Amino acid sequence: AQSVTQLDSQVPVFEEAPVELRCNYSSSVSVYLFWYVQYPNQGLQLLLKYLSGSTLVKGINGFEAEFNKSQTSFHLRKPSVHISDTAEYFCAASMNSGGSNYKLTFGKGTLLTVNP
């Protein structure tokens, strides 16, 4: 069974500061990895995804994430955040085998609050 752990439930930062949201996964098989953002009372929007290839993945809104197989991590980063980045961020994984990769496993989410 796979699991996804987001180590921080809340991350407060000041505007224009850098931010890192941490995500670790556990799986007996290789995985595809995703970061989703959920703005208040809205649905999930895909920020970025790692499928294969380069371990540094760039997404929308200036976010990027690095896949680290040895540390089983997929941390999300942004060098300078804006007030509008305030939202809940979810890390998710799907198995790269067995045909059931529609079953995303989500972390519990990290609430990023950007203060002026």
Add this chain to the structure above:
Amino acid sequence: NAGVMQNPRHLVRRRGQEARLRCSPMKGHSHVYWYRQLPEEGLKFMVYLQKENIIDESGMPKERFSAEFPKEGPSILRIQQVVRGDSAAYFCASSPTRPNTGELFFGEGSRLTVL
């Protein structure tokens, strides 16, 4: 530019009533998935449907919950005799084919409150 459409966005029910949540997938998508988000939890898979077929319902509670995706019309998640523990956000997602990589397109969710 229609994405995955869900309605109602908010639904309030009293214990014992029925809740029906609807999902219209993106244009060209014939695969639909329902996920549930309990308070302060991540989303959890419930069911995967194609037109007129349930492919995988391994995440559905054994009782009171059912899902369908008829040949015509939206997919419907039905919860009979709701209880307070059913209060959650229910998200629908779709994909054009069975996803090879797990990439799904999510709707805005239906938030069910059971009084």
